[in-house]
Amino acid sequence: MPDPVAQVEGARRMIKDRNTVWHHATVSRSRREEKNRHRSVVLWFTGLSGAGKSTLAHAVEAELYRFDCRTLVLDGDNIRHGLCSDLGFSIHDRSENIRRIGEVAKLFIEAGVIAMAAFISPLRADRERARSLFPHGDFIEIYCQASLEVCERRDVKDMYRRARAGEIKEFTGISSPYEAPENPELVVNTGGSPLSDCVGQIVDFLRQRNILPLEMR
Ligand code: ADP
Numbered sequence: 001m002p003d004p005v006a007q008v009e010g011a012r013r014m015i016k017d018r019n020t021v022w023h024h025a026t027v028s029r030s031r032r033e034e035k036n037r038h039r040s041v042v043l044w045f046t047g048l049s050g051a052g053k054s055t056l057a058h059a060v061e062a063e064l065y066r067f068d069c070r071t072l073v074l075d076g077d078n079i080r081h082g083l084c085s086d087l088g089f090s091i092h093d094r095s096e097n098i099r100r101i102g103e104v105a106k107l108f109i110e111a112g113v114i115a116m117a118a119f120i121s122p123l124r125a126d127r128e129r130a131r132s133l134f135p136h137g138d139f140i141e142i143y144c145q146a147s148l149e150v151c152e153r154r155d156v157k158d159m160y161r162r163a164r165a166g167e168i169k170e171f172t173g174i175s176s177p178y179e180a181p182e183n184p185e186l187v188v189n190t191g192g193s194p195l196s197d198c199v200g201q202i203v204d205f206l207r208q209r210n211i212l213p214l215e216m217r
Pocket of ligand 1: 047048049050051052053054055056118154156189190191192193194195196198
């Protein structure tokens, strides 16, 4: 476990106003986890547009909800309507987008929630920076593996056609890079396997790591 004081000191170095002092919670994360009867972790879904990140995150959430788990899906498009509505798709804005999501996920972890972040998050460095916000084992990177060909064939939002036509600039996989994870905790074949198999794979993983309520283990 990282030393919380060192973590705060690390954060302090980056903040502009040095006169803020961290207030430690009385109702701590571990107390919340105990009450919820499950651990809080972040499931970080990464993959191309149309790979199945949102579909899978919501399906996993539905399964966990049946067992009274506290969950929340942070969905790329939705977050861009609010918290990140000032950001576009340049490399800089994408990094800032992921930085903010990482920080939001961290708040939900403190709240005892299983947070599921479904974002293309194309750059390894940005995902690693998000990972670095969490104690070891709390950040579970899930690579939703689907080839560009499959995603383009699905073209759920008509985006690939428009990107090919030059109507959308900086589109991941077409005119902007995607760096697949090198060592994700999980790789799910969202391009070829049925959704239920992918959900099962993730729930099994959470079970093995003793993250879920006892009756689900
Ligand atoms: P993303 O969030 O990655 O952009 P979406 O979840 O919006 O992708 O869309 C993925 C599409 O792929 C949906 O139409 C979904 O029904 C379909 N799909 C087929 N198989 C799977 C699977 N195993 N997991 C997730 N989505 C799948």
